[in-house]
Amino acid sequence: DPTAVMNIGYNYATPAVEDGTARLLVGWQDVGTGSTVDITRGTLNIGGGIHAGNTSGSSVALTVGSNGGIDADTTIRAGIAGVDGSGETRIGISGSATLTVESGKYFQETQNFVVANNGGSTGDVIVNGGELNVGYDQPTMTNNGASDLTFGAGTGTVTQNDGTVRVANRLVFTPVGGKGTYTAAGGTTEITGDVLLATDPAGESALNISGGSVNVGGNIDFGSNLGSDSISLTSGTLNFTQAGGGTITARNARDTFTFSGGTLQNLGVFNGYDPSASPEVANLGSTPSDAFLINGAESGFASGKVGNALTFDTNLGNNEAVSFGDDRFGNPTALTVSIWFNRSQENNGTTTNHAVNNVLVAQSSTTTNDNFEIGTQGNNLELYFDTTTGGNPAGDTLAIDLTSFGGVVDGTWNHLVFTYDQDATDGRMKIFYNGAAVTSFDQDAFNGPLASAAGTPDSPFSLGIARPGTSNWGDFSGQLDEFAAWNTAISASDVASLYNGGAGSNSSTILGSAVIYAPLEGQLAGNLETFTQTGGIFAPGLATGTLADQVGTSVINAGFEFTAGLWDFDLISNGGVQNDMIDINGTVTLGGTSTLGLTLLDWTDLSDADVFILAEYDMLTGTFGSVDFTDLISRSGLSSWMIDYNYGGANQIAVLVPEPSRAILLTMGLTLSLLRRRRKAGAR
DSSP: OTTOEEEESBOSSOTTSBOTTOOEEESOSGGGTTEEEEEOSEEEEESSOEEEOOSTTOEEEEEESOSTTOOEEEEEOOOSOOGGGOOOEEEOSSSEEEEEEOSSEEEEOSSOEEESOSTTOEEEEEESSSEEEESBOTTTOOBOSOOOEEEOSSEEEEEESSSEEEESSOEEEOSSSOOOEEEEOSSEEEESSOEEOOOSTTOOOEEEEEEEEEEESSOEEOOSSSSOOEEEEEEEEEEEOSTTOEEEEOOSTTOEEEESSSEEEOEEEEEOOOTTTSOBBOOBTTTTOOOEEEGGGTTOEEEOSSSEEEEEOSOGGGOOEEEOOSOSSBSOSEEEEEEEEEESSOOOSOOOTTOOOSOSEEEESSSSOEEEEEEEETTEEEEEEOBTTSSBTTBSSEEEEOGGGTOOOTTOOEEEEEEEETTOSSOSEEEEETTEEEEEEOOOOBOOOBSOOTTOTTOOOEESSBSTTTTOBSOOOEEEEEEEEESSOOOHHHHHHHHGGGTOOOOHHHHTTOSEEEOOOSBOOOGGGEEEEOSSEEEOSSSSSSSTTOOOEEEEESEEEEOSOEEOOBBOOSTTSOBOEEEEOSOEEEOSEEEOOOBOOSOOBOTTOOEEEEEEEETTTTEEOEEEGGGOOOOTTOSOEEEEEEEOSTTEEEEEOSSOOHHHHHHHHHHHHHHHHHHHHHHO
16 A cells, blocks of 8 residues: 555654654664565554664665655654664665665665665665655755764665665765775766865765766865775766856865866865875785885985885974874784884984873874874984883883894984784794894783774874874984884794895885885875866766856866867857856876867957967867877976867867967967868858
8 A cells, every 4th residue: 555654763642743752773783684675565653863884793684665666755754862872864884784685665764874884794785766855844854054974984885777866964984994986887876065085094985877867066175085995987977966066175185086087066165185195105016015205305305225215304393204094003912013123313202191102103082092003213223102000110210222233323214123923922023134033022911002093083093193284293313214004913034034234125015915015205195186087978067958057167287188078158149258268287198089078158259359279160060170299389387277169260279378478379370360260262
């Protein structure tokens, strides 16, 4: 019966009054494995949220409107309190859960809709038709302006093959280690606010548009993380609906934006990755590590022990460091750290809270306490390693005299290896210096963790300083090279191989198993230092087809590389003041042969049109011919390019550069003159 209604958490006498704590729990214990909820027709009203897949072994399926496309509606009025202290609808809390919308309407009226909430969980939302509405009132379709569609700390996916997805506020990819993917393969996605990609070092978020239409009312921000986030437009449309266009901002070297098909519409600004603002270190390893330079490491890279090394200058106010982010090791039962260092001077007065100076390596667990610090002072190696008794066996911080092993001589390269094995019988903690075993300690178990506490991303695993960006303890001056860390205790023979008689080694035999291997050879090149178009249609303005709201300027704060595709520029007859354009503040590379998709809406004669690229316009067919980009005029030292077009007389549409050199103007003027003479001759 399509008129049937089931109410969960509603007063029987007054159905309009709901209990926000009432929930639909599916697959809540291990016995819930394989649980299904199939809402074929009618309406299901829930006062609180749906919480699916609570235990790690649970597998849950929730389906709306599955019976031959017969409509079914589900309304979630999440409110006062739910599981984990929230009224949010959560799909995939610990186990795996799938919500499939086939037809009908699914409403999350208040709070957020979270996919794969907990680490280790999987959650999948599939929209094959109907509607998924997050933050909308069911009877009135009022947008509450607050509810987000969020990917949690697990591995979550939202796949839209058809139908409509509406989000009242933002599409958010978790800040805590999640790997969320939103795929728009069909249908329409309406996001009122921003798209925020992952902000966590371990996060890998992806927005894939492969046939659907995604309309964004705000901006897209990759997030200031060390993860590998991506946007892919291969088919369909990515459209910014706000006046003046939306902004896409890259944040790190691994962010990627693939534009190979479909339509990119009304992009206001593209902010590419700026290496000077967030410089990153190129790393290697079996698990590729992510690292970036804090405060520039202004002295940069220079010849080191093996190839290049990273230099930390003597200006203590610069607070230079390398950050590897958080959650690298958790609570290790075994650990190895290996590093080459060349101290240029001894810095005093910037000690850590555990009295460690000239920090080589550090990791903390809160904003006020480090759990692991290695540094030097004079000829002493200083070590703090948190244990269950609150410190090391000799007290808090160990001072290990290295004089008999050559000491610490400024301007000299030294190799340090620290190993820890909770189960070792010959000393849990060992120190190796320049290939030799210095000492070992049979101490209590490590009391960790080697990861920041929740909400404290300012205590990363770091080199050159402890707690970079906040406390800036233990400033190091000199060079660091060939840093590596393992979640095992490597052997004495491995240590000897790394030392390699004092020459150092980057052999993959040992380093290949490292959790982090940073050879510190140089800075990582950014994927998004250049905006690249390899296909599709780039339309700077709003929706095409009418004269209204056609004007659009896309500012590219990055390089611009075009190899294939179309540019859809609209020209308005208003005295030459308004017309679509792409303003590029970076190096321009145009290659190959392609057809410009220029939409001519009216003729406007601009006397100051400085020709850069000529595209022949056929007045009979209303089309533009191909442009061979291999024959373009060079940039000639201009500070920025402005790709635009204007009617320049006769049948030419021109793509221009502002303030071109006199030589370019003379050359292009001659070209225009010759072209016009040829046309006149042909007409005769």
